[in-house]
Structure formats: structure tokens, C-alpha cells
Amino acid sequence: MQPLVQIENVDMRYGGADGTLAVTGLNVKVEKGEFAAVVGPSGCGKSTLMKLVTGLHIPQQGQVIVSGEEVTEPVSIVGMAFQNPTLLPWRTTLDNILLPLEIVQRHRKRLRRHRDEYVAEAEKLLETVGLKGFGDKFPWQLSGGMQQRASLCRALIHQPELLMLDEPFAALDAFTREELWCVIRDLHQEQGITVVLVTHDLREAVFLADKIFVMSARPGRILNVHKIDTPRPRDLDVMYTTEFTEKVHELRNEIAEARAVA
């Protein structure tokens, strides 16, 4: 079967012919339903990789293929969430979550007449992330962690096949972070959604992912791919096994080396 995401020999340069070469010779394959994590030194092109997959940037060289088609413009089968929740402060949480439906072509036509249906869907998502009953609150009435949960709901409302997360948990406290790891883990498990997660937190990567891509310093390319075979469903306790700690160590050393080369 063809992978859902396939990046082939991609070069991406910002700002014209002699601008910054962000990634070079990039090769990534993510199967449908897989949970992939991307780790690497700061500034190595992880966010660039996300933007390439979503079609926000088109590479100068190589090919990005998502769901069997070459990406030449934004692909609306993805949902995105960033480190910053980026909710719109003039909309209630519920209206923020419904925002993608006002954009994605196949939903925007149905939205007005089937609004109740969509609202029910949004409320179900809110419940999944532990925000039941907060739909009519404004973002500034929520804590940072709650806003991040809402932004996850927004990424999921149009039922994307692919969820792209760029350090979504980086600004949260340790407990909230672990809680949200479990939320993502369960979403992935239950909905069979494909996830690409960029993170600096190696424990997060090893706990959640099936496959971890380690990137080199800029210009970024894939140095190594680790398979994580820890059986699912994974409990938070797996983080205290020696196997887990060793994997985290191994990754840590690889990234330290990648940084040193730069």
C-alpha cells in the first residue's frame, strides 16, 4: 500500500535562489494510521517539513505526495495545531472549533443547514479532551492548557486524515502535558488518524510514536529512523522502564551529535 505521506528528495530554500537552505535531500514516509514523530536540533527544518506536507510551502526540488497526489497547493485533509493555541479571541471556544468548517469547501456548504450536527460533533470533541461545558467560554477565560485542548479540537473538527502537530505541548506544565499525551494517544487509537508530531521532548516522542525521524542540523535531512515497538495501548508507566529510558538516551546522543556537526 502507498504511504499517506511521502517526501522524496526534497530541497526547500527560503527567500529566493541564494536564500536559506532549510532542508535538503529530505526523505520521509509515513504510513496511513501511523504515529510519526520528528525530532532534531533547533532550526533544523522541522516546521518547514510540516509546511511542506500541508502544502503551505511548495519545494523547489523533489516531490511531496500526500494521499497519492503530489502536493501543489494546500491540502485540506490535514488538521494543524501549534505550540501557540492561536484561538481567535473574539469567538467563543465552540465557534473557534467550528472555524475550519467555514473554510473547507465540502463542509462550508453544509454548515448553515446542518449546524446542529456539527455543534454536536464539536461538543463531543470537547468532551474527549476534557473541556465539556466550556464551549461558550471565550479563549481568554481558559487557561493555557485548556486553550491548547481547544486548539486540538479545532484541528480535528473537519475529520482530517492527517493531524500535524508542531510542538503543541511545549508551553504546558508537566502534568497537563502528560494528560494531553494520553488524549492524543487515545484519539490516534480510536480514530485511526495518522499523526505527525514535531517535538523537542524526546520522552514525548518515544511514548507516543511508532516511528521517530531524527533530523540533522540545518540544512535538515533525515539522519535516522527509529521504530518504537512498545505494544499499544501504552500506559504512562512505560516511561519508567529501562527500555524506554535507553531509547530516550540513544535519541539524545544522536541529536547532540547532529548539533556538534553543525
Added chain:
Amino acid sequence: MTGFMSRIDWLKAAPWLYTIGLFVFWEAAVRLFSVSQIILPPPSVIFGAIIQYWPAIWKNSLQTLYTTTVGFVMAVVGGLALGLLIGWSRQIYAGLYPLMVGFNAIPKVAVVPILVIWFGIGTIPAILTAFLIAFFPIVVNVATGLATIEPEVEDVLRALGAKKLDIMLKVGIPRSMPYFFGSLKVAITLAFVGSVISETVAANSGLGFMMSGAQSQFNVPLVFAGLIMLAIEGIAMYALMAWIEQRMTGWAHRSSTMAG
């Protein structure tokens, strides 16, 4: 005694107390140093003049309020439209910005004679001067609101297939509204400056006209009466704009995600 004192909301009372304080100080200083009325009349004399000349003052105050408001409304419509246009495209922004800065730097009093040549002495130059002077801060504020959309918000929407128009409607315009309503307070104050300049130079009614007439007759209390009326109109309109701002964009004062 203490019960009465503690029931007063000192914060609410402060503007009135300070204003009264200013007038009392002014009155006392003028009397103490026996300043001539031609130089600085005391408030009591000014209020006497307001009562004495009330019909003329009232008529001219209404005229100034009228020219200012019409010019201001034009500035709001024009400023909003141009601000959206400039915020829409970087090229239009790049092209128009220096022109507008240059235009804004021109003292508007220098434009009044041209307006008089075109439209004659009277109401229209006053309205247009108010418009010209009030319009710039609105444009700049609306354009700033549009130009500072967080790139991540834009990415989230563009990844879903949003076109430029979607992003403007869903994010840009709502986002620029606090900037827009915030600029109204500045714009209304400037509009008064514009209309009064024009009335002073080239009009036959309005507070500016009245004050320049009073000045040529050395009727200094009437000049000050005109200034007081202008201040009152200015404060009232400012308060109205502040109230509208509060009503329309309460969310911007609450949210820390936006420095509005």
C-alpha cells in the same frame, strides 16, 4: 460624617474635582496677581460671557459640531476603506504608504486656501479639513490590524484551503476592529482641530469664526468662551467614541493574546 465620606466614589468624582480645582486655582491666581482681562480673564468672567452671548455661542457651537461630525464620518468611511485596501495587498501598502505619510506631514492650514478656491468660503472647507486631518490615524490603525495577523493563524486557515478573502473576513477584519475603534478617539479630536482651523481662516460661522471675530474686537472673554465650548464638545465626542470602543471590542481588553 465618615459614613458620608466613605460612600463617595473618589475615582468617579476625581475628574469633576480636578476640573473644579483647576478653575478655582485659575480664578484665584488671576485675582491674586491682578492679571488683565485682555490677557487672561478669570473663569467667572468667561462664564459670564457664555451667558451673555449664549445665542451666538450656541449657534456657532452647533455649526462646529456639525462640520466636525460630517468630516469625521467621512474620515471613518474613507479611512476604513483605504485601510482595508492597504492591508489587503503588500504592493498597495508599499505604494501608498510614503504618499500618505507625506500628505499627513502637510500642515492642513496650508490646504484650506486651496479648498476655498475650489468650494468657496463656508461649511464645505471646514468639513473637508476635518476629514483630511482625521482620516490618517484611521487608515494607519486599520492597516496595522490587518498587517499583524499571526502567521500561525494564517497557516491554520491556509492549510484548509482558505483564500485571501476568507482570511480577511474571518481573521483580518475582526482583528483590526479594536485598532479601528481605538483610532476613533484620536480621529474625533483631530477632526475638531481641522474644522476649527478652517473656520478660523475661511468661514462665516462656527466657533473658529466666532473666536477670530471676538479676537479682532479684543473680546478676550468671548474667545475663551469659545475655547471652553470646544473643550466640552471635544470631551463629549471623545467619551462617546470611548463608549463605542468599549461596547464593540470588549474582548480585546480581556484577552492577553492580543496587544490591541
